[in-house]
Amino acid sequence: MTRSASRILIIGGGFSGMAAAIQLRQQGAEVDLVEIDPGWRSYGAGISLGGATLRAFRTLGILDAFLAQGNAADGVQLCLPHGPKVAELPTPRIAGPDVPGGGAIMRPVLARILAEATRASGTKVRLGCTFTSIEQDAEGVEVAFTDGSRRRYDLVIGADGLYSKVREAVFPQAPKPQYSGQAVWRAVLPRPAEIETCVMWMGPRIKPGVNPVSKTEMYLFVTEPRPTNEHVDPATFADHLRGLLADFPAPALQAIRDQIGPDSQIVYRPLEGLLMPRPWFSGRVVLIGDTVHATTPHLASGACIGIEDALVLAEELARATAVDQALAAFENRRWERCRMVVQNSARLGEIEVAGGDKEEHGRIMRDSLMALAQPI
Secondary structure: OOOOOOEEEEEOOOHHHHHHHHHHHHOOOEEEEEEOOOOOOOOOOEEEEEHHHHHHHHHHOOHHHHHHHOEEEOOEEEEOOOOOEEEEEOOOOOOOOOOOOEEEEEHHHHHHHHHHHHHHOOOEEEEOOOEEEEEEOOOOEEEEEOOOOEEEEOEEEEOOOOOOHHHHHHOOOOOOOEEEEEEEEEEEEEOOOOOOOEEEEOOOOOEEEEEEOOOOEEEEEEEEEOOOOOOOOHHHHHHHHHHHOOOOOOHHHHHHHHHOOOOOOEEEEEEEEEEOOOOOEEOOEEEOOHHHHEOOHHHOOHHHHHHHHHHHHHHHHHHOOOHHHHHHHHHHHHHHHHHHHHHHHHHHHHHHHHOOOHHHHHHHHHHHHHHHOOOO
16 A cells, blocks of 8 residues: 555546546555546547657556557648648657557547546446545545545545536635637547548648547547637537638548538537646645646647646655655646646647747647656
8 A cells, every 4th residue: 555645535537536546556555536427427529649648558557458449650740731741740659669659549438448447446436426525634534425425534636627626625716727718629530541640730820630549530620719718509510610621721631621510529628727836735635637737738738647647646655654745745746747738738829829930839849748758
């Protein structure tokens, strides 16, 4: 078991919460995970992943499952609106020489892989359940649950996402999520043979891209400036998405545009972000993942840094003899890397919305990917 905490509660069954459960169980801790959604569902289309995420998958023991059910490839191709490739961002093979430097998978598929690994780890999972109160003293945390039960823990991990109730309860003065002025459209489509890796077309303010998520499917993503965060009628999704691609004469994109129709699986998401100032813990309650550093998807690293949080927290809990020492060490290791991802992603979005300096955009992308390749 971990040296500083043997009984641990995780609130939230998203990617970071499940990763924490898997890793803490590997160290012998007794872990409970509560998730408010009784179906433990994951919404969305595809998710792009960098080499640092695949490295984390290897640590968690789910890399083989990802490679079997998702797609891995090297490099990110950057193209002009009419088609020619102008650059390729390298994606170092940091998960190992045998593993490509990036990839993608359907979000629900990745959630299922992690959920199966969480249950197999021996984590006690309770669905349709969350906390009603958290009361702590110097020796532990007393938690009451919506099912009427109560239990005492050595540590509580808040991993309940962007609109975290744990953050609200423990840090009532914490900042709220902020809309970025940009939204993303995603659609799942058949994968043509020529799409082997992530490809992006660099328009003045609209940026479409595709990434294979399996041997037979890919997902389309299109970022769009939207000054206000207003409801969009799903009945208009297909026509709007086709309209966004109208100014991109690249043959591959026009072929994709022709496939989009009323029956297409399209997901629309306003992009929001959050970087909570330090500290990320209070007593024996610590926050991880989107709960403290929700990022826009411009660096394809939101899931990555949340899963990394879980690995680092488990390492520090195994190393330290006291919970406060472990949590301080965790925060010191994570702050700068997570700040970089959130703020650099936000800056990339600002440049895209303004139709700004493509050279700055490329430099931030390269520098960020190099930073993410470093050890955690």
